[in-house]
Amino acid sequence: MARKLLLELADIPQIQNIDTYISHGGYRSLEKALKKMTPDEITEEVKKSGLRGRGGAGFSTGLKWSFLDKSTDKPRYLLCNADESEPGTFKDRYLMEKLPHLLIEGMILSSYALGSNTSYIYIRGEYMFVLRKLEKAIQEAYSKGFLGKNILNSGFDLDLYVHPGAGAYICGEETALIESLEGKRGNPRIKPPFPAVSGLWGCPTIVNNVESIAAVVPIINDGGDEYAKIGLGKSTGTKLISASGNIQKPGVYEIDMGITVEEFIYSDEYCGGMKDGLELKACVPGGSSVPILPRHLLFRESNGDSRRMTYESLSEGGFTSGSMLGSGGFIVYDEKQCIVRNTWNFARFYHHESCGQCSPCREGTGWMERILHNIENGRGTEDDIQLLWQVQKNIEGNTICPLGDAAAWPVAAAIRHFRHEFEYHVKYPERVFDADHTYQPEIQQTYSLTT
Amino acid sequence: MPKVTIDDISLEVPLGTTILQAARMIGQNVPPAMCYYSKLEGSGGKCRTCLVQVVAGSYKDPRPMPKLVASCRTTVMDGMEVRNTTSSEVQEARKGVTEFLLANHPLDCPVCDQAGECKLQDLSYEHGLSKSRYEFKRREFDRIDIGDKIQLHMNRCILCYRCTQVAEQLTPERVHGVLHRGEHSEISTMIEKAIDNDFSGNMIDVCPVGALTDKTFRFKSRVWFTKPVFAHRNCPGCEGKVTLWYQGSEVLRVTSRKDKWGEAESFICNSCRFDHKKTEDWVIEGPAKIDSHSVISQNHMKFELPVIQPLLTTENEQTA
Ligand SMILES: Cc1cc2nc3c(=O)[nH]c(=O)nc-3n(C[C@H](O)[C@H](O)[C@H](O)COP(=O)(O)O)c2cc1C
Ligand code: SF4
Ligand code: FES
Numbered sequence: 211m212a213r214k215l216l217l218e219l220a221d222i223p224q225i226q227n228i229d230t231y232i233s234h235g236g237y238r239s240l241e242k243a244l245k246k247m248t249p250d251e252i253t254e255e256v257k258k259s260g261l262r263g264r265g266g267a268g269f270s271t272g273l274k275w276s277f278l279d280k281s282t283d284k285p286r287y288l289l290c291n292a293d294e295s296e297p298g299t300f301k302d303r304y305l306m307e308k309l310p311h312l313l314i315e316g317m318i319l320s321s322y323a324l325g326s327n328t329s330y331i332y333i334r335g336e337y338m339f340v341l342r343k344l345e346k347a348i349q350e351a352y353s354k355g356f357l358g359k360n361i362l363n364s365g366f367d368l369d370l371y372v373h374p375g376a377g378a379y380i381c382g383e384e385t386a387l388i389e390s391l392e393g394k395r396g397n398p399r400i401k402p403p404f405p406a407v408s409g410l411w412g413c414p415t416i417v418n419n420v421e422s423i424a425a426v427v428p429i430i431n432d433g434g435d436e437y438a439k440i441g442l443g444k445s446t447g448t449k450l451i452s453a454s455g456n457i458q459k460p461g462v463y464e465i466d467m468g469i470t471v472e473e474f475i476y477s478d479e480y481c482g483g484m485k486d487g488l489e490l491k492a493c494v495p496g497g498s499s500v501p502i503l504p505r506h507l508l509f510r511e512s513n514g515d516s517r518r519m520t521y522e523s524l525s526e527g528g529f530t531s532g533s534m535l536g537s538g539g540f541i542v543y544d545e546k547q548c549i550v551r552n553t554w555n556f557a558r559f560y561h562h563e564s565c566g567q568c569s570p571c572r573e574g575t576g577w578m579e580r581i582l583h584n585i586e587n588g589r590g591t592e593d594d595i596q597l598l599w600q601v602q603k604n605i606e607g608n609t610i611c612p613l614g615d616a617a618a619w620p621v622a623a624a625i626r627h628f629r630h631e632f633e634y635h636v637k638y639p640e641r642v643f644d645a646d647h648t649y650q651p652e653i654q655q656t657y658s659l660t661t
Numbered sequence: 662m663p664k665v666t667i668d669d670i671s672l673e674v675p676l677g678t679t680i681l682q683a684a685r686m687i688g689q690n691v692p693p694a695m696c697y698y699s700k701l702e703g704s705g706g707k708c709r710t711c712l713v714q715v716v717a718g719s720y721k722d723p724r725p726m727p728k729l730v731a732s733c734r735t736t737v738m739d740g741m742e743v744r745n746t747t748s749s750e751v752q753e754a755r756k757g758v759t760e761f762l763l764a765n766h767p768l769d770c771p772v773c774d775q776a777g778e779c780k781l782q783d784l785s786y787e788h789g790l791s792k793s794r795y796e797f798k799r800r801e802f803d804r805i806d807i808g809d810k811i812q813l814h815m816n817r818c819i820l821c822y823r824c825t826q827v828a829e830q831l832t833p834e835r836v837h838g839v840l841h842r843g844e845h846s847e848i849s850t851m852i853e854k855a856i857d858n859d860f861s862g863n864m865i866d867v868c869p870v871g872a873l874t875d876k877t878f879r880f881k882s883r884v885w886f887t888k889p890v891f892a893h894r895n896c897p898g899c900e901g902k903v904t905l906w907y908q909g910s911e912v913l914r915v916t917s918r919k920d921k922w923g924e925a926e927s928f929i930c931n932s933c934r935f936d937h938k939k940t941e942d943w944v945i946e947g948p949a950k951i952d953s954h955s956v957i958s959q960n961h962m963k964f965e966l967p968v969i970q971p972l973l974t975t976e977n978e979q980t981a
Contacts, residue, residue: 236706320759395839400706400734564818566839566846568707573761576844580797597794607728608709 212441215428215448216421217464220308226343228350231311237356239430243319244364245342247430252323256426259432260446262366265291265382265419266537268521268624278324288326289391290317290423292333292340293382297498297559298539301422301450301464304462306333306340309424310347314370315425318356319430321368322418331372331420332387344372379563383411384417386565397567398611403653419537421450441607442468445520449535451480455493455542470516471495472509472522474541488544491630494534495524496562498556499616501623502549507531529623541605549631553624554582560617572615574605578621588639595632597624662740667713680732684857684920686733691745693755693784693866695762695869696821697733698924705733708819709758710784716752717742729754730731730741754817764795765844766870775871777884777956780923781819784835802847807837807856810876810935811865815847818872824848824864831860831928848872859898862934866917866925877935878906887913887958889949891967894942903941904949912938921952922937 214220224230231237243252257272278286290313294302306313313331318427321329332509333341348370349359357366376380381390385399388410409415425447429437438446445467454460457475459482465474476483484490494502511517511526516526524535543552561575581598583591598621606618625632634641662673665683674683682699684691692839697705697909705711714728720740729751732743745751745977750970760854763785770776800869802815813923820839836858837850837851852854856864887906894901917925937943 232935380842400731561843564843566843568709568719569758569761569819570709570819572844572846573764577795604754604761608754608758609704609711
């Protein structure tokens with residue numbers, strides 16, 4: 211049984227109650243941190259732990275914290291990004307629902323480290339029921355003196371608020387989140403300046419994912435060095451993976467960073483193998499934005515080593531033969547799934563979610579969706595595949611925020627690795643409505659990409 | 662002063678200058694700008710037509726930037742090296758952006774009042790493909806009258822956000838903005854409330870395309886059949902420096918004066934724009950300078966302007 215740093219207490223009855231949480235050791239980090247450690251010492255522990263942002267980009271949390279501009283007398287803010295909207299990702303919801311106090315404890319520690327006296331949890335509007343749980347937990351924390359003025363007589367004040375979004379994926383992008391929190395339209399800002407210099411209300415601001423903030427609790431309890439012992443290379447600690455698709459046991463798993471992809475999918479401890487005895491065809495390992503990998507690239511790196519669940523190993527090979535750990539939204543496809551249909555579905559999502567500020571993403575996401583819709587429904591041509599490739603290429607890297615890339619990458623990877631399925635749709639339009647998209651062996655070969 | 666090199670031409674520029682501004686100072690190989698407007702704070706960054714390649718960040722950190730950057734929002738660093746016309750990557754990207762901007766554009770130039778002074782026409786002429794590869798139905802919106810002087814033709818809009826910035830920055834109350842998101846975004850005045858304030862007409866001037874047009878000029882003439890003339894008046898509301906657009910001896914419309922980059926030199930009030938359309942309202946300065954590549958300069962209409970004679974005598978007044 212793997213160790214659990216975050217979800218250890220998740221299944222204890224009534225753990226959402228602060229007394230239950232405390233009786234299982236919850237909030238014990240506060241005494242240590244607020245009374246015996248300076249804010250910089252906490253940042254130092256987080257740096258030592260090697261923790262990397264769990265929101266998708268995997269940027270070192272300690273390093274990000276050290277960029278916070280402390281030279282001004284402006285207030286500083288910590289914002290927790292609980293907008294979780296990436297298709298395939300549902301770990302933050304699980305963590306907040308099961309262990310609201312763990313997030314609050316992490317928010318107190320992190321706010322103390324950053325010198326934020328007002329912090330916000332920005333939660334997606336669809337999680338209203340989770341918001342209510344968090345608000346109740348926050349009230350309990352106030353009544354225990356963990357929030358408010360002079361927390362545990364340490365002299366540190368903190369007010370914590372939960373703020374719901376209004377149903378936009380883009381508000382998970384940190385600067386759009388800030389705009390939204392300010393009451394404006396959720397358009398991403400043009401960077402620089404970065405939030406650490408000028409964020410909420412123009413003040414220095416740090417935005418971190420729910421899981422990143424929760425991980426600060428075990429880091430302070432056990433020390434950064436202990437945390438860093440788990441994992442492999444620069445991927446330290448444990449990671450929550452949202453597993454879905456055609457597997458025996460979909461769900462949220464806490465894994466030690468570094469286990470093999472094969473173990474994660476086939477061991478009974480995690481996904482429990484494929485459902486209905488079918489073969490695995492492909493996997494999107496890090497949420498809908500990251501490249502899809504076919505079976506032959508999923509389990510092995512290019513040098514033949516086993517591919518592992520780490521930032522480095524999953525991205526080995528770059529976009530030619532690798533993918534990304536991303537937000538840990540792990541989607542598994544069996545042999546009966548249609549990659550074109552899946553790609554269309556993702557494209558439809560990005561088309562719907564583009565903020566519309568910059569032209570490549572505004573116009574390109576809709577264009578891609580329409581071409582894919584045609585191909586999927588038997589109305590595509592060989593030229594459409596080529597055009598689709600060029601449209602995604604014209605979006606990638608040319609937009610204000612990474613949503614443009616997030617829309618382009620899955621399309622590029624699908625064409626790169628599953629071109630034969632696109633061609634099948636074009637060649638046999640009458641067959642595309644087959645319930646199980648049984649592909650003909652003669653076109654099963656991989657086509658090389660000509661751009 | 663930081664030194665920047667753009668397409669192998671170097672120049673020292675004041676601290677805080679953007680790449681686009683530096684290119685304008687050099688005066689050649691200037692990236693096209695569809696959303697940036699030097700007089701509107703926070704403009705730029707959106708259309709992506711001005712993307713350039715930074716092959717060296719600065720003397721201190723000579724690494725290239727990983728992606729193309731928006732030249733209108735990227736500040737020059739000492740020793741920066743930029744490629745615009747000399748980068749095939751930039752040219753490719755710009756072609757892509759132009760295609761995106763045209764994807765949903767109605768291409769109704771024959772009936773559009775902006776034709777001839779449309780930035781999108783210029784852009785497609787230089788960077789567009791001969792044929793659109795977008796085969797789907799284009800976005801369609803109803804035409805909306807915002808107030809009695811301005812018409813919004815959302816189909817033509819490229820969402821540069823300039824007009825909303827005019828509304829925010831020049832006028833006392835913010836009455837319009839962007840509704841919805843993505844491809845469905847539209848400029849709107851919330852329940853089509855009229856934009857009724859002294860400077861609303863500038864939205865027409867900042868619009869790079871024919872989305873916002875002057876209703877008092879609607880279908881009166883093609884711009885290339887009119888003659889632009891600089892004029893001024895003593896206006897309590899604005900600087901009163903305008904361009905009058907003549908056909909024969911009739912003033913068909915009044916606009917702000919545009920600089921070399923198509924930007925208003927100074928914003929004008931609605932009274933100058935809509936209520937002063939007689940020659941006697943104005944002190945005439947002389948024919949406006951029109952860029953030689955513009956279709957307006959192709960105007961071979963006979964220029965019969967009795968009022969052009971007082972030109973010499975107005976010189977004194979101008980300095981007064
Ligand atoms: C379109 C878009 C959507 C995003 N959505 C989320 C999200 O829902 N949750 C999240 O934590 N980060 C999201 N991010 C990443 C954030 O911008 C930011 O990098 C992250 O919250 C930083 O936290 P971390 O360093 O702890 O990972 C998104 C980014 C983009 C471009
Ligand atoms: S890339 Fe898309 S979502 Fe991001 S700013 Fe541009 S239009 Fe908005
Ligand atoms: S002018 Fe720079 S992005 Fe539009």
